[in-house]
Amino acid sequence: MAFSHGTHSVVTLSRMEDHLDxxxxxxxxxxxxxxxxPAHKLVLSSTSDYFHAMFNHDLLESTQSEIELNDIDPEALDELVKYMYSGKLELREDNVERLLSTANILQLMVVVNAACDFLKNQLHPSNCLGIHAFADTQGCVQLQQAAREYTMEHFIEVTQNREFLLLPQEEVVKLFSSDEVNVPKEEDMFSAVLLWIQHDIEQRKSLIPELLSNIRLTHVSKEFLADQVQSNPHIYESLECQRQVVDSLMHHLLPERHPSLQSPRKSTTGQLFAIGGMDSGKGAATIECFDPRRNTWAVFASMTGRRLQFGVAVLDEKLYLVGGRDGLKTLNSVECFNPRTKTWNALPPVATHRHGLGVAVLNGPMYAVGGHDGWSYLNTVERWDPQTRTWNYVAPMWLSRSTLGVAVLNDKLYAVGGRDGSSCLRSVEYFDPHTNKWTNCAPMLKRRGGVGVGVCGGCMYAIGGHDAPASSQMSRLQETVERYDPSTDQWTIVAPMSVPRDAVGICVLGGRLYACGGYDGQSYLVTCESYSPEKNEWSFEACLNTGRAGTVVVHMKNSS
Structure with missing residues (x-):
């Protein structure tokens, strides 16, 4: 018969602890x-890899009854020896770092991990930089990463504490050059530089040019550049700093001649919202929000009901949803969503019921362009005046268009492609609000219904869509992309997307074009990809939570 005493190990260890006492x-x-x-070699060797190696190899200490240890905290060692017998250890703010570093030497990894978890829970803007430095010296990679992430997330609060002011130059440069710092606007980074410099102005003022080069000056406002940066006496006295400021001001004055070589910091680019669309449940009634710093989409809010093939514009930091259809019925209703309060309000409706329309804001007013009223394709255009809160007709387009793309480029409103009832269109026209006229420009190279349109770097892009007659059941889906240069009135083919996307949501964020969701002929897509005009290539981004076609993707800046 096999016999097992369940508390044998506990009783035995307790007796050993009694022997120690x-x-x-x-x-x-x-x-x-x-x-x-005093201690027992058997217990030390059984719990510590450090002592196991000392007592079980041909080392001098293996035969000694007294062993002198250097560079170890005596109180921490005493507590850890007692832990080896009892399995109990009290971690406190005043002893955790001593215990962790000593446990590291003794290779008591269970204690090291427990101490790291304790410090993770203690992270605060006043200590995260110190914990990061300590974790680095101890080789605690996960703790170091946690402290770094905390620092990046709470950067503004961190800069208000003494640890930040005492940081060495190389660590400050690492912080200011990082793309992961969480700041609402780039101006906050300049303010943080001044804080650090002014703490020891005589020793640090020579470092201003290097630190200023890590501030993305082309992404601060020209007013801030002139009023706060250029006028600062330490910057004014430095020729190198003045050169950096002048280069940035030239970018603001003539961006087409002096393009920015700095990408915006991820946290300053704002957010994307993907609103509604068609999903496998015949209608996605949620709004998802994209955080570029974390590269994640998350459900942000619910819509008031089903709304498909509608238009959306951003006006006064609110989302305006216009028209669409709720299934079979074409709508003329307009709703306003406030992302800050997550509340909805009804607004005066457009005069014409419209689905498949395009919506954009041009120099203040919002425009509802084309679409289908349930009976016929539309060329009419309505303009919303936010001052009088009324919709009024402006000049109609030359062609009727539904599932078109709309975009604003060089103070003109462009209507791109779409369907006219018999076929998909190549034609493109633009509206000048000063003359109240539409003018035809160069047609696209391909016919595109359900096209996505975005403006980036002074050019307009027509992305995805389909090309098929209205009577055809077989749509030729497009993964192709073409770019329109208004200075030459020409379209050129650029790099294609990874997959065909009909009814794709397009928006610009951080100097890149994002293509979100769409329909590939078989399924509603969750995938998203972004395009770099400089590299002429597409890269995969985080996926939506819900596959959507016809989702409207808009950009909202960070609140001031």
Whole structure:
């Protein structure tokens, strides 16, 4: 018969601890400074890899009854020896770092991990930089990463604490050059530089040019550049700083001649909202929000009901949803969503019921362009005046268009492609609000219904869509992309997307074009990809939570 005593190990270890308390059968004494700590080699060797190696190899200490240890905290060692017998250890703010560093030496990894978890829970703007530096010296990679992430997330609060002011130059440069710093606007980074410099102005003022080069000056306002940066006496006295400021001001004055070589910091680019669309449940009634710093989409809010093939514009930091259809019925209703309060309000409706329309804001007013009223394709255009809160007709387009793309470029409103009832269109026209006229410009190279349109770097892009007659059941889906240059009135083909996307949501964020969702002929897509005009290539981004076609993707800046 096999017999097992369930509490054998606990009882045995308790007896060993009793022997230690009475200093019975102890066969080694650890000496740290003036402190003498008696113990049993068997217990030390069984719990610590450090002592296991010392007592079980041909080392001098394996035969000694007294062992002197250097560079170890005596109180921490005493507490850890007691832990080896009891399995109990009290971690406190005043002892955790001493215990962690000593446990690291003794290779008590269970204690090291427990101490790291304790410090993670203690992270605060006043200590995260110190914990990061400590974790680095101890080789605690996960703790170091946690402290870094906390620092980046709470950067503004961190800069208000003494640890930040005492940071060495190389660590400050790492912070200011990082793309992961969480600041609402780039101006905050300049303010943080001044804080650090002014703490020891005589020793640090020579570092201003290097630190200023890590501030993305082309992404601060020209007013801030002139009023706060250029006028600062330390910057005014530096020729190198003045050169940087002048280069940035030239970018603001003539961006087409002096393009920015700096990408915006991820946290300053704002957010994308993907609103509604068609999904496998015949209608996605949620709004998802994209955080570029974390590269994640998350459900942000719910819509008031089903709304498909509608238009959306951003006006006064609110989302305006216009028209669409709720299934079979074409709508003329307009709703306003406030992302700050997550509340909805009804607004005066457009005069014409419209689905498949395009919506954009041009120099203040919002325009509802084309679409289908349930019976016929539309060329009419309505303009919303936010001052009088009324819709009024402006000049109609030359062609009727539904599932078109609309965009604003060089103070003109462009209507791109779409369907006219018989076929998909190549034609493009633009509206000048000063003359109240539509003018035809160069047609696209391909016919595109359900086209996505975005403006980036002074050019307009027509992305995806389909090309098929209205009577055809077989749509030719497009993964192709073409770019329109208004200075030459020409379209050129650029790099294609990874997959065809009909009814794709397009928006610009951080100098890149994002293509979100769409329909590939078989399924509603969750995938998203972004396009770099400089590299002429597409890269995969985080996926939506819900596959959507016809989702409207808009950009909202960070609140001031």
């Amino acid at each position: 009475k200093q019975q059968l102890c066969d080694v004494t650890l000496i740290v400074g003036s402190k003498r700590i």
